[in-house]
Amino acid sequence: MIAGRADRLRLVLAHAALIAFIALVTIPLFMVVSISFRQGNFAVGGILPTAETFSLEHWRMVLGLPVPQADGTWVAPSVSVLRWFWNSVKVSATSAFLILALSSTCAYAFARMRFRGRERILGGLLILQMFPMVLALIAIYSILEALGRWVPALGLDTHPGLILAYLGGIATHVWMIKGYFDSLPVSLEESAMIDGATPWQTFRLIMLPTSLPIFAIVFILAFIGLVGEYPLASVVLQRTDQWTLAVGANSFLYEQNYLWGDFAATAVLSGVPITLLFLACQKLLVTGLTSGGVKE
Amino acid sequence: MVARTFSRILWALLVAGAALLAARMAWAGAPLLGAALFAAAAFAAWVYTTARAHAPRYLLPGLAAFAVFVLMPLLYTVYIAFTNFSGEHLLSQDRVRAWFAQDLYAPRDDRFSFRLHPAAAPGQYQVVVPMGNGDLGNNLLISRPFTPAEAAAGQPVVLALNVAAPTAKPLPLRDVVAARPWLNSARFSFPGSPVPLRLVGLRALGFRLPLWSEDDEKLVHAVTGQVLVPDPKRGNYVDEQTGAPVGPGWRVWVGTENFRLIFRDPAIRAPFLKIFGWNVAFAFLSVATTFAIGVALACLLQWKALRGRAIYRTLLILPYAIPAFIPILVFKGLFNEGFGEINQILTALFGIAPKWFTDPGLARAMILIVNAWLGYPYMMIIASGMLQAVPDELYEATAIDGAGPWTNFWKVTLPQIFPPLFPLLIASFAFNFNNFSLIYLLTGGKPDIIGSATVAGTTDLLVSYVFRMAFKDSSARFGFASAVATLLFFVVALLAWQQLRFSRPAPAAKGGRP
Numbered sequence: 001m002i003a004g005r006a007d008r009l010r011l012v013l014a015h016a017a018l019i020a021f022i023a024l025v026t027i028p029l030f031m032v033v034s035i036s037f038r039q040g041n042f043a044v045g046g047i048l049p050t051a052e053t054f055s056l057e058h059w060r061m062v063l064g065l066p067v068p069q070a071d072g073t074w075v076a077p078s079v080s081v082l083r084w085f086w087n088s089v090k091v092s093a094t095s096a097f098l099i100l101a102l103s104s105t106c107a108y109a110f111a112r113m114r115f116r117g118r119e120r121i122l123g124g125l126l127i128l129q130m131f132p133m134v135l136a137l138i139a140i141y142s143i144l145e146a147l148g149r150w151v152p153a154l155g156l157d158t159h160p161g162l163i164l165a166y167l168g169g170i171a172t173h174v175w176m177i178k179g180y181f182d183s184l185p186v187s188l189e190e191s192a193m194i195d196g197a198t199p200w201q202t203f204r205l206i207m208l209p210t211s212l213p214i215f216a217i218v219f220i221l222a223f224i225g226l227v228g229e230y231p232l233a234s235v236v237l238q239r240t241d242q243w244t245l246a247v248g249a250n251s252f253l254y255e256q257n258y259l260w261g262d263f264a265a266t267a268v269l270s271g272v273p274i275t276l277l278f279l280a281c282q283k284l285l286v287t288g289l290t291s292g293g294v295k296e
Numbered sequence: 297m298v299a300r301t302f303s304r305i306l307w308a309l310l311v312a313g314a315a316l317l318a319a320r321m322a323w324a325g326a327p328l329l330g331a332a333l334f335a336a337a338a339f340a341a342w343v344y345t346t347a348r349a350h351a352p353r354y355l356l357p358g359l360a361a362f363a364v365f366v367l368m369p370l371l372y373t374v375y376i377a378f379t380n381f382s383g384e385h386l387l388s389q390d391r392v393r394a395w396f397a398q399d400l401y402a403p404r405d406d407r408f409s410f411r412l413h414p415a416a417a418p419g420q421y422q423v424v425v426p427m428g429n430g431d432l433g434n435n436l437l438i439s440r441p442f443t444p445a446e447a448a449a450g451q452p453v454v455l456a457l458n459v460a461a462p463t464a465k466p467l468p469l470r471d472v473v474a475a476r477p478w479l480n481s482a483r484f485s486f487p488g489s490p491v492p493l494r495l496v497g498l499r500a501l502g503f504r505l506p507l508w509s510e511d512d513e514k515l516v517h518a519v520t521g522q523v524l525v526p527d528p529k530r531g532n533y534v535d536e537q538t539g540a541p542v543g544p545g546w547r548v549w550v551g552t553e554n555f556r557l558i559f560r561d562p563a564i565r566a567p568f569l570k571i572f573g574w575n576v577a578f579a580f581l582s583v584a585t586t587f588a589i590g591v592a593l594a595c596l597l598q599w600k601a602l603r604g605r606a607i608y609r610t611l612l613i614l615p616y617a618i619p620a621f622i623p624i625l626v627f628k629g630l631f632n633e634g635f636g637e638i639n640q641i642l643t644a645l646f647g648i649a650p651k652w653f654t655d656p657g658l659a660r661a662m663i664l665i666v667n668a669w670l671g672y673p674y675m676m677i678i679a680s681g682m683l684q685a686v687p688d689e690l691y692e693a694t695a696i697d698g699a700g701p702w703t704n705f706w707k708v709t710l711p712q713i714f715p716p717l718f719p720l721l722i723a724s725f726a727f728n729f730n731n732f733s734l735i736y737l738l739t740g741g742k743p744d745i746i747g748s749a750t751v752a753g754t755t756d757l758l759v760s761y762v763f764r765m766a767f768k769d770s771s772a773r774f775g776f777a778s779a780v781a782t783l784l785f786f787v788v789a790l791l792a793w794q795q796l797r798f799s800r801p802a803p804a805a806k807g808g809r810p
Contacts, residue, residue, distance in 0.1 A: 021593070028669075135785070138777075
């Protein structure tokens with residue numbers, strides 16, 4: 001191709017447009033980082049902290065270290081943000097793993113077995129899953145309350161209870177894994193079956209090892225989705241030391257108790273690891289997101 | 297076959313455990329729940345031990361979780377939509393009757409201070425009432441030792457003059473406070489009085505009778521003679537003469553009343569339609585803006601002559617990589633009217649400070665801006681995937697006709713990528729139609745609509761409207777909220793069904809944030 005003057009001009013314009021757009025998009029992120037190092041919870045002075053307003057108080061707060069008070073004393077925060085972070089990781093990782101286990105076995109049956117009502121169940125799963133969880137909160141609340149009466153470890157205000165409630169969200173994952181299974185050749189399984197392998201053995205020894213990429217995608221997507229889940233966690237978890245990050249972070253921005261600086265440090269602390277995780281798996285995830293459309 | 301025997305034993309133990317728990321449930325007054333549990337355990341054991349039923353083995357765990365936490369809540373919500381369940385109709389009819397039974401009145405005004413002593417036997421108590429004056433003079437009325445259970449049920453504990461006084465010292469006030477739960481239901485008989493004594497303060501007993509006496513189905517007021525009759529249609533006790541409801545109500549089936557309310561009551565219909573209109577506009581505009589930005593960026597990044605595309609791409613994906621609640625709350629702070637950084641900049645540059653949270657139009661604009669920020673990377677990612685599938689020959693063909701990039705985009709690129717993207721756009725529309733977190737965390741639905749009968753905000757989506765009505769409003773109108781939720785579900789289910797028809801499904805519509 002000939003790179004004419006018009007093309008060169010267009011290239012410069014494209015770079016300029018992209019850089020301007022990226023600057024616009026990332027400015028809020030830089031602002032939050034700078035706010036987390038700025039003294040106090042209100043905007044005083046500029047957006048960037050100066051030598052006078054630079055302070056580590058918010059970072060000390062979120063890490064659970066004692067923070068200087070107005071009267072000169074040092075007080076340790078009652079709940080550390082690290083605790084919420086750990087709660088989020090624990091709940092989301094466990095749920096994502098169990099969701100993966102439940103949806104991969106279901107997907108196997110849908111992809112490889114013939115039984116009555118297969119298509120209907122598959123379509124029904126997807127449509128019923130569209131019912132927003134927010135609206136079913138009253139019912140989920142009552143179910144967990146009833147469950148807690150008999151098995152206290154699974155009741156309200158417990159992490160296992162919340163994890164259990166998350167396990168219903170399998171439909172999209174079942175579809176995704178089934179799509180992947182469909183694209184695998186059946187010949188390998190058939191020869192294993194001829195050699196006398198049971199369905200469970202073919203699933204465990206052939207399907208699982210060949211499907212690791214899709215499992216990784218489903219796990220990470222489920223994990224990231226659950227870390228950001230707010231409504232159910234906010235209704236189920238009541239004690240502050242049980243909260244997840246999403247619930248805890250919101251509590252910094254109540255109108256009566258507006259802790260902008262503390263929130264900024266929390267946001268940076270919790271956002272960075274998950275963002276890095278996503279970017280590290282970016283290629284994998286992008287393939288996962290687009291595979292539904294490119295195929296065929 | 298050792299493995300099979302082992303698995304059978306394991307399942308037998310599991311079913312036995314379930315049977316034990318089921319028996320306990322039945323014993324505690326929940327036989328249906330116990331039966332359901334036992335049936336479920338037995339079914340699971342059958343599925344995993346019989347040689348047939350291969351498919352159910354793989355389906356059972358997932359479908360069971362789905363049934364309990366998606367299907368059951370859904371059906372329950374639809375059921376509630378046909379009841380009057382709300383903050384005012386929270387209890388069962390038995391509990392309402394118990395509530396009326398707790399209402400007491402004082403036929404005589406005398407009060408007696410009392411002392412609570414521990415009796416000689418552990419777990420037993422004695423009550424001592426010193427009589428200051430009157431017929432009984434300076435004497436002590438003393439009860440025989442009794443247990444808390446005896447005091448609450450059956451005949452009142454007899455107080456008499458000639459009972460041996462307790463040897464132990466009276467309990468301090470702290471212990472009396474601790475004993476309050478059972479003291480509240482304890483009754484003591486006073487010599488010569490048919491009316492029993494009850495606790496009327498922490499240190500005193502007084503004559504108390506139930507205010508409402510039950511007469512068949514009716515409740516009769518002991519003083520005024522007012523008669524209340526249960527109204528099974530409204531789930532309330534109502535005054536026999538005026539028909540006005542009295543006291544708390546109970547849950548009853550009200551048919552389509554809640555649905556009719558949505559369309560008939562003007563104080564509900566007007567805000568409902570307003571919210572519905574904004575909801576559709578919001579979902580459509582969100583898809584349109586994110587699609588436009590995403591496709592534009594994807595096309596730019598597709599350009600092979602452009603250097604540093606990998607870096608650009610990573611930076612552009614950034615908003616998608618951060619869990620949504622963080623940027624939503626960050627924007628809530630940045631847009632803050634009083635001390636938000638965005639208004640600081642706008643004031644410094646142009647001398648303006650828009651009221652992002654109090655002006656409905658600006659609040660909506662802010663929501664769309666934030667959602668565009670959150671959503672464009674997803675569109676960019678999927679559009680990039682589609683662009684790779686567009687054959688290069690098509691561009692070569694138009695290049696011969698001398699077409700520029702602009703014509704190329706409208707004549708080749710868009711027609712090529714739009715049809716396969718369409719189902720994903722429907723999914724994105726459905727997702728945004730119910731984008732609860734964005735609205736709830738950013739504006740909370742505010743500013744409120746003036747003159748609405750329920751909580752309703754100008755930026756509320758139906759889903760946050762329902763949530764606030766059920767959980768954040770003092771009247772807690774669960775029934776009505778569920779009716780709106782049911783309607784909403786039909787809208788979304790219709791969209792999902794269309795999406796299924798147009799394509800094999802587009803996954804990742806839920807885990808991520810399209």
